[in-house]
Amino acid sequence: MVIINGEKTNSDGMTVEQFIKSSGYNTVFIAVELNEDIVPKADYASTVLKDGDVLEVVNFVGGG
Amino acid sequence: MIPSKNEMIAAYEARHGKELQKKLSAATVAVCGLGGLGSNISIALSRAGIGKLILIDFDSVDISNLHRQQYKANQLGLPKTEALSSNLSEIAPYTALETHTVKITEENAADLLSGADIICEAFDNPRAKAMLANTVLERLPDKYYIAASGMAGIDSANTIKTRRLSKYFYICGDGVSEVGKSEGLFAARVMACAAHQAHTVIRILAGKFDV
Numbered sequence: 001m002v003i004i005n006g007e008k009t010n011s012d013g014m015t016v017e018q019f020i021k022s023s024g025y026n027t028v029f030i031a032v033e034l035n036e037d038i039v040p041k042a043d044y045a046s047t048v049l050k051d052g053d054v055l056e057v058v059n060f061v062g063g064g
Numbered sequence: 065m066i067p068s069k070n071e072m073i074a075a076y077e078a079r080h081g082k083e084l085q086k087k088l089s090a091a092t093v094a095v096c097g098l099g100g101l102g103s104n105i106s107i108a109l110s111r112a113g114i115g116k117l118i119l120i121d122f123d124s125v126d127i128s129n130l131h132r133q134q135y136k137a138n139q140l141g142l143p144k145t146e147a148l149s150s151n152l153s154e155i156a157p158y159t160a161l162e163t164h165t166v167k168i169t170e171e172n173a174a175d176l177l178s179g180a181d182i183i184c185e186a187f188d189n190p191r192a193k194a195m196l197a198n199t200v201l202e203r204l205p206d207k208y209y210i211a212a213s214g215m216a217g218i219d220s221a222n223t224i225k226t227r228r229l230s231k232y233f234y235i236c237g238d239g240v241s242e243v244g245k246s247e248g249l250f251a252a253r254v255m256a257c258a259a260h261q262a263h264t265v266i267r268i269l270a271g272k273f274d275v
Contacts, residue, residue: 028191028194029190029191029193029194030194031194031197031198031201033201033229033230033233036229036230036231037230038198038201038202038205038233040198040202041198056229056230058194058197058211058213058229058235059213059239060190060193060194060197060211060213061190061213061214061216061239061240061241061242061243062188062189062190062216062242062243062244063100063188063214063215063216063241063242063243063249063254064097064099064100064101064102064186064187064188064189064193064212064215064249064254
């Protein structure tokens with residue numbers, strides 16, 4: 001069980017990159033935190049989600 | 065007649081308490097982008113007696129800014145750093161101001177922001193918002209970082225919220241209302257988001273880290 005943006009999911013075993021792509025995020029607009037630490041973009045492909053992880057994908061929208 | 069520095073400090077202390085005012089006066093806050101969010105954040109913080117603001121924007125005041133940004137019609141064409149410094153010095157003459165009329169990039173962000181205790185992201189462009197969040201969280205991980213996302217349109221102001229995502233990372237806004245997909249930006253709703261950001265600065269300095 002991986003909690004992503006507050007919701008329980010069965011994403012164990014997926015990489016951050018696989019999750020982001022399958023969810024339709026555009027990587028230029030996001031910041032990703034895993035267990036409250038930033039995941040550098042260079043590490044998306046090598047970071048594997050595991051049971052108990054908490055992932056937060058922040059998708060920035062325009063306006064300010 | 066402009067009050068003396070001691071008179072201003074006494075006025076702040078009478079309202080905020082001596083102990084908190086000492087923390088506010090000692091703080092340096094960076095404001096990245098001086099548009100609808102940044103100009104309002106800067107005014108709220110200078111009014112609160114923050115010791116020093118680092119103001120960063122590459123742009124100049126345009127007629128399309130006047131409906132929501134804290135500039136005057138007679139300031140069109142001035143760099144925003146210069147126009148806002150002038151307005152802030154009339155409001156809070158003893159807030160120290162450091163200005164940088166540059167575009168913030170992955171390369172220069174850490175140098176520009178290393179002197180700040182707290183960083184407010186106040187950009188308009190979502191690509192720039194994401195770039196700065198990633199850069200600051202990776203390269204300046206012990207700085208408090210307050211981002212903004214989602215404040216366009218005329219949806220209820222009550223949907224604008226502050227979330228704390230991790231120890232140093234806060235984000236204000238409704239998370240979804242995007243410029244271009246709604247009615248545009250309205251001063252009051254943008255100010256509500258800017259007020260959340262400025263208030264989060266004050267709360268962090270007061271040692272109140274929850275939201």
